[in-house]
């Protein structure tokens with residue numbers, strides 16, 4: 001048996017390493033849990049990973065890194081390997097998917113692909129998608145075709161279409177959305193496979209809908225005949241309540257959903273308290289899932305936290321791949337601001353993008369709104385944005401009190417250098433003179449604490465290639481704040497000065 005303490009140390013080291021490699025804390029924690037060793041075979045530490053997505057996307061590509069850490073924790077004589085997880089192959093059976101004589105690698109996204117293609121070859125040219133997309137051998141294609149066509153004629157409301165502009169190429173990847181992005185890309189590459197359903201959750205305006213459209217657009221591009229249904233849960237409620245219950249056409253509603261190959265459902269949380277709709281959705285979900293059609297769902301909450309949703313639905317959501325999108329960190333916000341500004345032809349310098357990133361903290365929708373304001377201003381005045389004009393717009397958008405910080409790393413460096421009466425070149429330089437080192441450590445620490453700058457960005461702002469210097473500075477400052485009165489005095493004065501600057505802005 002493996003020692004629990006060693007396992008814990010291994011897990012913690014892994015977590016830290018994956019954060020250093022650029023993953024978010026929650027993803028790194030999840031990965032560290034997933035690769036917990038289960039046994040030792042001779043000189044091999046063996047772990048099994050129950051989640052094929054994380055294994056293929058994040059763990060296997062970094063197996064050398066993991067082995068290095070395993071050697072540090074368990075001894076250099078050990079090697080490390082990931083065994084396939086027992087649930088991997090059984091998962092299909094457990095989830096009552098169609099029994100097929102195929103190995104996991106042979107599972108296709110569209111389970112009836114072979115039937116589909118052979119059927120397609122037999123068909124006469126010029127028929128519709130529904131004609132060609134025969135879901136199973138046993139179903140009567142003719143009745144399906146006729147009824148499906150009827151539905152589109154009788155459907156009073158125009159069905160939603162995919163927004164072509166929301167695709168993978170227009171989505172800005174950053175640390176906070178990397179896992180969700182990769183999961184969506186994997187699903188689009190291989191729909192209907194093991195990541196089913198894919199459940200994306202996170203706060204408003206962080207790109208869940210954008211990713212949903214990206215999946216749909218990508219599959220549509222690769223398989224033009226695929227029947228992709230993008231809906232919000234409110235659309236589903238309308239269909240069930242109005243068309244199904246009030247107009248009495250529930251069969252048509254069911255047909256509409258059961259005929260799709262990919263179901264993309266936005267904002268599932270709005271199904272709460274709608275009991276009849278939840279029952280209907282449960283059956284739709286099961287039917288599509290059993291036919292191994294891809295389902296992607298978004299929500300503002302983790303399934304277990306959605307109130308007033310049936311437990312059996314929640315457990316269906318939990319059986320697939322769950323990925324979250326976190327609010328972007330400072331550095332990510334700067335990247336989003338610069339990319340989006342560029343796209344709309346807005347000219348802003350780094351100082352301005354830092355200023356916006358310091359205020360627009362919660363979501364990308366907010367950032368887009370701000371940039372549109374700036375663009376409008378640019379058109380009206382004929383002048384590119386200045387710090388003053390941006391500050392005025394920021395104050396309008398963020399009523400007094402909500403503007404939390406208007407400093408950037410340059411301001412922090414300046415204040416620290418002034419406080420210690422040293423030159424900026426000494427603060428930024430390599431000298432190990434104690435005064436310079438202390439000043440450098442405090443400036444690095446405050447850049448992290450006050451404006452949330454990421455470690456790598458702080459290192460580069462100080463001209464350091466190696467970000468471990470910043471990690472060292474973080475722990476040094478914490479230690480000195482506890483032990484050293486003079487250090488604490490300097491720190492408090494600098495922090496006070498920076499707080500004053502923030503409040504006066």
Ligand SMILES: Nc1ncnc2c1ncn2[C@@H]1O[C@H](COP(=O)(O)OP(=O)(O)OP(=O)(O)O)[C@@H](O)[C@H]1O
Pocket residue numbers: 166170171172173177202203204205206207208209210211267300364365368
């Ligand atoms: N990473 C990103 N790259 C590019 N655009 C993004 C990104 N994240 C969000 N956006 C844009 O921000 C806007 C809001 O995103 P979206 O509608 O996808 O958010 P959401 O998470 O679905 O929000 P809600 O929960 O309110 O529906 C969209 O215009 C979207 O294109």
